[in-house]
Amino acid sequence: MSSPPVTSPSASLLAPYPPSALRDALGPAADAGARLACFHCGLPVTDTEPLAAELDGSRRVFCCGGCQALAQTLYAPGFAHLYGDEARFARPIDDDARREAEPIWAAYDTPELRAQFVRPLDSGRAEITLAPENIRCAACAWLIEQHLSRQPGVESAVANVATRRVVVRWRDGAQTVAGLLAALAGIGYMAWPFEVSRTDQQDRRARRGLLMRMAVAMLGMMQVMMYAWPIYTHEATIDPGQLQLMRWASFALTLPVVFYAASPIFAGAWRSLRQRHMGMDVPVAIGIGAGFAASALATVRGVGEVYFDSVTMFVAFLLLARYLELRVRQASRSGAEMLARQLPATCxxxxxxxxxGERVPVARLRAGDLIRVKAGEIVPADGAVVAGASELDESMLTGESRPVRRAAGETVLAGSFNTASPLELRITRVGAGTRLAEIVAVLDRALAEKPRLATLADRVAGWFVATLLGLAALTGLVWGLWIDPSRALLVTIAVLVVSCPCALSLATPAALAAAGAALSRRGVLLTRGHALETLARVTDVVLDKTGTLTEGRFAVAAVEPLADADRTRCQALATAMERGGEHPIARALVAAAQGNSGMSLQVSDMRNVPGQGLEAIVDGQRLRLGRADFVAALAPDSGQAPDTWRSDADHPGATVVWLGAPAGPLARFVLADVERTQTPQLLVRLRELGVRCHLVSGDHAEAVHWWASHFGIACVAGAVTPEGKRDYVARLQQGGAVVLAVGDGINDAPVLAQAQVSIAIGSGAPLAQAGADAVLTHGGVAEIATALAVSRRTRRVVRQNLGWAFFYNVVAIPLAATGLVTAWMAGIGMSLSSLLVVANAWRLLRAGKPRHKGV
Structure with a gap:
């Protein structure tokens, strides 16, 4: 679906700063007015003998020594470009924008929003993360840090250019959130609080902890292998004292690997044993523990084999696989969190x-409240229009690609984007009662019903582990009672080490990681671990129309001049009238004009009639642009027959916009959604893969059927609600189909969650991505077919890896149990087996090379 712009609490405040007479103080070549403006901040210079400095050979004047020092400091390392026309900074926002922003800033000091954005620290301190809108480079970050650090009560300010975030800590009683935002606006940076959710903080802690453990294991493995390799190759020629020293060094290096890096493995094994469940951590922990204990004992006694290299290698490989799995799990987010980010914080x-009115937190709204929603803002709750008329983009909620007109008495939905004029609304439903929340509830229910393939894997793993432990115990018992009691422990450890399910545990994660990395290079990000496995079994693909197969935006499909009018002149007239407009039709007309922007035409007496069109005087001629009846009313005596004002288009769903003058119609513009450039390629490749395509959309049924015929899709359904899409997929599943759903709007979230596997278009709503198993980060939809092909190849690789892992265990375990394979040989065999599995899996990386330019 077409996505409305993601806006801050007040989108109207984010426009570029207006030009000022004091914009540049350019030295001798400038006029007298410019010489009285500070080169750095633009404020008036009142001193009769102002401070001045030579910068790049030009004389610049400053209002104070601070601005002079800052400008010289920025010029020295090469940041002179910041003083260009487009990148000039450190200039306060204009007074009108500041007056409009101040009530919003004050709202962030209310208890509701402070609880949402401000994090309390110890000793009466507080912390907040701010998101400046126009931070560009390291110089911007430096200026922000310096300026905020000088504010009362501020202890620290850290700006990150990469993330465009600023973390500020201050003494709570000495500073306010509004004061911090005002301070940034004072140097030209409009900023808003950024919510760092508890889930984000937990995710970062988990990643950081696992990365630290993996780093320790990797370093330990490399260092221990430095000592192990000479022992394997030249043990007979090494002095016994040197040999023992290398063993003690390996022991010391393995200690942090076992007791720190491998601690999650032992914790998982202990939990499994307490719950009487034989998970994969149990034999892993026993193997690591037994290998380390036997090696430590041999080191202390000075005789016997040591397996420190096998232990560290095993831990390092296992943690690497777990880290990749963790990143996949953390990529998904709950629908509730995405809902909170979809709606504005204030209204x-x-x-x-x-x-x-007064600016208040959305959390304070109650049914019956009266609110105003300006153009460019998102509706915070469901309500009815009391005053005003406008057009709202509801594509995220209903699937309708075109903005819909809403006037007095009509209902508007939370999450809709107001594109045209201010509206006054009477709130009817808030919070969990809104239509947006209902869609989220459907999403959560669908996610709860998703099949859990992990149950079968755990059951198989349990049997494998139980069998493995039974074989190891039987081997120890036989050797201890009948064969050679002195070798019983070593043979038992050899069985555990050689059969340690390293290759088995890496077989699937390694292949999934390689395939995931390959697809990420193509712009397909997997957010759930089962995605590849399920993609390989897909039989049906359910596709949305607007924003998935089409661009979800208007484009001029045809320009038809009338009454001998000039085509280029008509486009220039329409562009002049729509210049600066935010309506999708306005953007389409301006974009179609290309170089003929109509900038030279004089426009006056502009009047916007919501739902009808525009009227203005352009170069002395009164014109109207909009609906046929609206434009025709300007020329009642033109003599044009009613049939002349026809509104037929090439296909259902297209929009006809008329341009007319008092003498009659001048031109008609046909606007329609346009298909994505890669849509034909996607459909061809899906048919080659043998899957059946379905087009299911919330748009008008006539338009959907026209597009289905255009694309050659036989299975089609239009005017379908979000619940209806979910039911459509459920009926396919009842017939045995494995369904892949593709969409981008919030209304697609239930169907994305209901399908066995789903892909969300990354340009769409965050909530849709929350319910998807994969996200396409660009508009190259042909990569959806690539994901299916890679998943089928991944399934073959996984089967190969599992086959090799089982074959290795079937051969190696009997050899170890009979004493033919010692523990050190078992360690090498286990490592080689793991490396073979990883090498086979990472062949999938070759799929990451784009097949087509621009993908």
Missing amino acids: ERLVATGEA
Whole structure:
């Protein structure tokens, strides 16, 4: 679906700063007015003998020594470009924008929003993360840090250019959130609080902890192998004292690997034993523990084999696989969290219609409240229009690609984007009662019903582990009672080490990691571990239309001049009238004009009639642009027959926009959604893979059937609600189909969650991505077919890896049990087996090379 722009609490404040007469102080070549402006900040210079400095051969004046020092400091390392026309910074926002922003800033100091954005620290301190809108480079970060650090009560300010975030800590009683935002605005940076959720913090802690353990294991493995290799190759020629020293060194290096890096493995094994469940951690922990204990004992006694290299290698490989699995799990997010990020944090609440309002947190809204939603803002709750008329983009909720007109008495939904004019709304439903929340509830239910393939894997693993431990115990018993009691422990350890399910445990994760890395290079990010396995079994693909197979935006499909009018002139007139407009039709007309932007035409007396069109005087001629009846009313005596004002288009779903003058119609513009460039390629490749395609959309049924015919898709359904899409997929599943769902709007979230596997278009709603198993980060939809092909190849590699792992165990365990394979040989065999599995899996990386330019 077409996505409305993601806006801050007040999108109207984010426009570029207006030009000022004091914009540049350019030295002798400038006029007298410019010489009285500070080169750095643009403020007036009142001194009769102002401070001045030579920068790049030009004389610059400054209002104070601080601005002079800062400008010289920035010029020295090569940041002079920051003073260009496009990148000039450190200039306060204009007074009108500041007056509009101040009530919003104050709202962030209310208890509701402080609890959401401000993190309390010890000793009466607080921390907040801010997101400046126009931070560009290291110089911007440096300026922000320096300026915020000088504010009362601020202890530290750290700006990150890569993430465009600023973390500020201050003494809570000495500073406010509004004060921090105002301080940034004072140097030209409009900023808003950024919510760092508890889930994000937990995810970062988990990643950091596992990365530290993996780093320790990797370093330990490399160092221990430095000592193990000479022992394997030249043990007979090494002095016994040197040999023992290398063993003690290996012992010391293995200690942190076992007791720190491998601690999650032992913890998992202990939990499994307490729950009487034989998980894969149990034999792993026994093998690591037994190998380390036997090696430590041999080191202390000075005789026997040591397996420190096998222990460290095993831990390092296992932690690497677990880290990759962790990143996949953390990529998904709950629907509730995405809902909170979809809606604005504040809104303007009114006492009575037509009066000025106050900015309050959305959390304070109650049914019956009166609010105003300006153009460019998102509706915070469900309500009815009391005053005003506008057009709202509801594509994220309903699937309708075109903005819909809403006037007095009509209902608007939370999450809709107001594209045209201010509206006054009477709130009817808030929070969990809104339509948006209902869609989220459907999403959560569908996620709960998703099949859990891990149950079968755990059951198989349990049998494998139980069998493995039984064989090891039987081997120890036989050797201890009948064969050679002195070798019983070593043979038992050899069985455990050689059969340690390293290759088995890496067989699937290694292949999934390689395939995931390959697909990520193609722009397909997997967010759930089962995605590849399920993609390999897909039989049906359910596709959304707007925003998936099509761009989800208007484009001019045809320009038809009338009454001998000039095509280029008509485009220039329409562009001049729509210049600066945010409506999708306005953007389409301006984009179609290309170089003919109509900038030279004089436009005056502009009037916007919501739902009808525009009227203005362009170069002295009164024109109208919009609906046929609206434009025709300008020329009642033109003599044009009613049939002349026809609104037929090439296909259902297209929109006809008229341009007319008092003398009659000048031109008609046909606007329609456009297909993505890779859509034909996607459909061809899906048919080659033998899957059946379905087009299911919430758009008008006539338009959906036209597009289905255009694409050659036989299975089609239009005007389908989010619940209806989910039911459509459920019916396919009842017939035995394995369904892949592809979409991008919030209304697609239930169907994405219901399907066995799903892909969300990354340009769409975050909530849709929350319910998807994979995200396509660009518009190259042909990569969806690539994901299916790679998944089938991955399935073959996984089967090969599992086959090799079982074959290795079937051969190696009897050899170890009979004493023909010693523990050190078992360690080498285990490592080689693991490396073979990994090498086979990483062949999948070759699929990451794009097949087509621009993908």
